[in-house]
Amino acid sequence: MNVLEIRNLRKSFGSGGRRVEVLGGVCLTVGEGEFVSLVGPSGSGKTTLLSLIGGLERPDSGEIMLAGKPASEGAGRAAYMPQQAALLPWRTVRGNIELALRIAGRDRAEAKRLADEGLRRLGLEAYARSYPHVLSGGMQQRVSFLRALLSPQPLMLLDEPFGALDALTRQRMQRWLLSLWEEERRSVLFVTHSIEEALLLSDRVLVLSASPAVVVRELQVPFARPRSAMLGSDPRFGELKESLYESLGSLEEGDMPL
Known part of the structure; x- marks a missing residue:
């Protein structure tokens, strides 16, 4: 069962010639008990997406379903x-x-x-x-x-919660979050700029394009749970990290003027 389903979600800000499309038709799901991370270039609309799911913003078009019901039926269900x-x-x-x-x-x-x-x-x-x-x-x-x-609420939206912490504290918080999540197994949509963090924590990693954002890649993380603190030394971890860096690098290069 999917706790969250998003279909063709679009969101713009401004009006007239100043109108900027941030989300260009995002589609994604989060299953029951699943931990899904979102990565993407800066300004790709990750925080905007969470605001729409949480009812803090209204989409221009598209559909957000929470536990099988339209998110518009009541704020605060995440x-x-x-x-x-x-x-x-x-x-x-x-x-x-x-x-x-x-x-x-x-x-x-x-x-x-x-x-x-x-x-x-x-x-x-x-x-x-x-x-x-x-x-x-x-x-x-x-x-x-x-x-x-x-x-x-059946879904937790975590918007880069460790981004402002120093590296050592961030590592401790990641391990702490993993141990606590293993006990609860709540559905999570997690925004991060750290590919290593996404691979350590997640069942799936979704890559957003630059705005107007769409999901351009979905990666199933193959590592068993519970996750070890030594996971980063696994050769497969390094290969997946490099692959995701290449995906993000190609997106950012595509945005640069020639």
Whole structure:
């Protein structure tokens, strides 16, 4: 069963002679329990695509189906984690998580219980009463991910959540995300600029063209789960990484003036 189906999705911004087409007929699916990554040139519309799925923008044409129903029937049917943690600075760590759960329909007692259980699971229970500014960037992202993970929606949209982290913290967060996702197996659509990250995390990798974007390549990642931290040393990993780099390189070269 597909949790997400997108058919011929088009989106433009501006009007008249200034109108720019960002998405030119995107088609893709995310199956139940599947982790799918999107890679593509800068400005290819990856974040715009997530905004359309999450109901933050309206498409010009095309169809978005979430769990078999049109996405237009109600916003908020996908959990969204942006590039920055976006925690409310005036609420505690627990308060940020509880608020998301209350908005999702949980009662106060259940929201508190789930928030406390989740923070213990992440090893962050000591920070439950703290405010976000005392947390490191990696810790804030863990809280943001927990907030999305605890929501009841069948699909998680992750918009390059580790892009602002240093290399070591990013590697730790990738391993942490893998271990947590293995337990939950939620459907995920993950935007990243890192081919290595896409191969490490995903079941499939989709390559978007430059705008107006369409899906120009789909790669089934062949590595068994759970994934090892040593996966990067597998010769097949290197071959797939090089192949994807070549795909992206050809797209970017095609955009350059001669």
